[in-house]
Amino acid sequence: MHPYRSHTCADLNKAHVGDNVRLAGWVHRVRDHGGVLFIDLRDHYGITQVLADSDSPAFKDLEKVRAEWVVSIDGRVKARDASLVNAKIPTGEIEVYAQGLRVLGEAGELPLPVFGEPDYPEETRLTYRFLDLRRDTLHKNMMLRSNVVRSIRNRMWNAGFNEFQTPIITASSPEGARDFLVPSRLHPGKFYALPQAPQQFKQLIMVAGFDRYFQIAPCFRDEDPRADRSPTDFYQLDVEMSFVEQEDVFAAVQPVIQGLFEEFGEGKTVDADWPRIAYKDSMLWYGSDKPDLRNPIKMQVVSEHFRGSGFAIFAKLLENEGTEIRAIPAPTGGSRKFCDRMNAFAQQQGLPGMGYIFWRKGDDGALSEDIQNALSSMLDVVPLLEEAARRPAFDQSKIAAARVLVDEAVSLCLNGLESAEAIAKASIEAKAAMLREAATAIDQGDLGRGKLLIAAVTSKLEAAGPLAKNIGPERTEAIRLQLGLGEGDAAFFLGGKPEQFEAVAGRARNEIGRELGLTDENSFRFAWIVDFPMYEKDPETGKIDFSHNP
Structure with a gap:
């Protein structure tokens, strides 16, 4: 034995x-x-x-x-x-x-x-x-890493790639971070650098005529600690191919990554459809160049709804060049408690907070039957306005008739109100004002605004929250329609220059998706982010520099 x-x-x-x-x-x-x-x-x-x-x-x-x-x-x-x-x-x-x-x-x-x-x-x-x-968890993690590396090697070899190791002690070259330096014994006062990536060496291999190269390469980068950065070193799958275009690279890499997640994903589904998303769209929609597509939320620009509005903070902000207001839709997030929680999250991320609007069922049902009937008669004007908006068959008489009908209905409503129904009075007057504005907009040829005002009047929903009070029902309804939201939904808003708030907006999007159960935790979804910018301007120095590794 x-x-x-x-x-x-x-x-x-x-x-x-x-x-x-x-x-x-x-x-x-x-x-x-x-x-x-x-x-x-x-x-x-x-x-x-x-x-x-x-x-x-x-x-x-x-x-x-x-x-x-x-x-x-x-x-x-x-x-x-x-x-x-x-x-x-x-x-x-x-x-x-x-x-x-x-x-x-x-x-x-x-x-x-x-x-x-x-x-x-x-x-x-x-x-x-x-x-x-x-410990069992770390032991499993170590074994998982070993098995993943072995699987990568097998897949790359099977795809016709050859593995070559490149030197660790080398000369400094421009990369994306600071170098780690090693003093030279033979040349006092001079230093070697640890490679941030095997960039130059792998290019030498390709120039030498080797067709397909890969390496699971150590990369040494002196970076500040961040959640998505290693402060010292990490390993990456490094790949080079000769005589190819972008589509060839996609075709070679996608089966490797997809196969890895199918093998080690513990039964989670792996989406075989990898969409191509332009960098600028990825930053706009997701606030990140590595978006979590399991979360269906897409951010949208809503600047026009706040320009010249009663919400002075955003209105004044938009007077500055290069600024915008972005909305993060939150389906099913329409409660004040949830909105306050997300506002606190933004504050934890270093922002003053996030504005929000949520939509709930309107309170017309609380009105007396007589008032509801009178209000209903006022809405009889809507078909007239809608018909008037069908240009070129525009009929000035229908606009005039609509205005008369609105005035008569408002008079009927207000005459029947008791003093205790002041809220109802305000609601009726607001709806009447929007219908009059709709008639004017249609008369002046602004059919889009006319239809929007009609939609705001006929909506059974009420917008709530601090922003809703400041910008009014027409703008809140326009935002709701643009974002495709309904009863019980919410939207959060961030403003400024995109580079100043995009990262936080992206994290807020992820947090909202998790909190509301919108993110599909049982799947993996990948994408190719394309059309990266080559250069960017440093906001502090004004210097033009590489956006990514040169």
């Missing part, structure tokens, strides 16, 4: 019952049930339960064993009782009755427990990294 083990801790099953075996690994957990010891023995492959009672020759030695000791155990495989089978592990149908123990390494009190994976400060976890990596 092998001096350390005859099987791994994931090998044994019912077919081994009665066999004498030797296992080696770490003591994961010890349970003392009063004269009966149960030890979960763990190695790289899995866990096996070891049993010892007072009749076992190894019992007294096993009583001394503690968590994370490294041991080798001899024993006989037994079948578990049906009621004690653990279906969660491959060895759950058996256990090993211990007959001998060899301690390979003792462990003192642990600064970081491995079993159970309780939360611990990151500093402690990094100090005792070897213990942290024994």
Whole structure:
């Protein structure tokens, strides 16, 4: 028998019952049930339960064993009782009755427990990294990374690519971040640089005539810590191809990425349709050049609805060159509580907040029957106005008749109101004013505005929120129609120069999608972001620089 083990801790099953075996690994957990010891023995492959009672020759030695000791155990495989089978592990149908123990390494009190994976400060976890990596979650992550790298290599080799390694110690070249420098021993005062990417070396390979190159390459970049940046180094799939166009690159790379997610996506669906989205559209719609397309929300520019409006902050903002107002639709998000929560989220991201509007059912149902009938008679003007708007068959008499009908209906409504129905009075006067404006707009040939005013009057919805009060029903209805929203929906608004708020808008879009359950967490959806800008102007220095790596 092998001096350390005859099987791994994931090998044994019912077919081994009665066999004498030797296992080696770490003591994961010890349970003392009063004269009966149960030890979960763990190695790289899995866990096996070891049993010892007072009749076992190894019992007294096993009583001394503690968590994370490294041991080798001899024993006989037994079948578990049906009621004690653990279906969660491959060895759950058996256990090993211990007959001998060899301690390979003792462990003192642990600064970081491995079993159970309780939360611990990151500093402690990094100090005792070897213990942290024994935890099941990190162990699985390490194995996942290894398997992904192996799968990438196989897929690239099968696609006709060749793998070449490039030098790590090199000269500095312009890239997207600061270099890590290494002093030269042979040339005092001069420095090598660690490569931010194998850019020049892989180009040498292509010039030398190698047709398809790939490398899982280390990249060293001295960057400020951010959620989407590594502060020191990372690995990337680096690819070069000769005599190809953009479509050839897409055709080569897409099967690799899609296949990886199908293989390791744990059953989540992978959308085979990869849309092409222009960079400027991606930033406009999603606030990011790497959008989460599982979230259906698309942002839209709504500047015209706020230009010259009663909401002075946005109206004044739009007087500055290069500014705009952008809306983030939030289907089903139409509650003040949710809107306030998202406003607080924006403040956490460093903005003063987000304006919002939400739409709810109008309160006409609270009016008396007489008032509702009178209000209904006022809306009889709508067909006249709609007919008048059908140019070129424009009829001036229909406009005049519509104005008369509106005035008569308003008079009828207001004469029947009690003093307690002041809200109803305001609502009726507002609707009447919009109908008169609609008649004027149609008369002047502005059919779009006329139809919009009619839609605002006939809508059964009421816009609420601080913005709605300032910009009025005509503008809120125009926003609702543009965004395709309805009862129970909301919209959030951010304004300024796009580069100043786009990133936060993108994060807000993602947060809204998650909060409202709009994001499909059981799928992966990819896209090609195309037409990236080559250059951009630094807002502080005015200098023209590369938008991405040169």
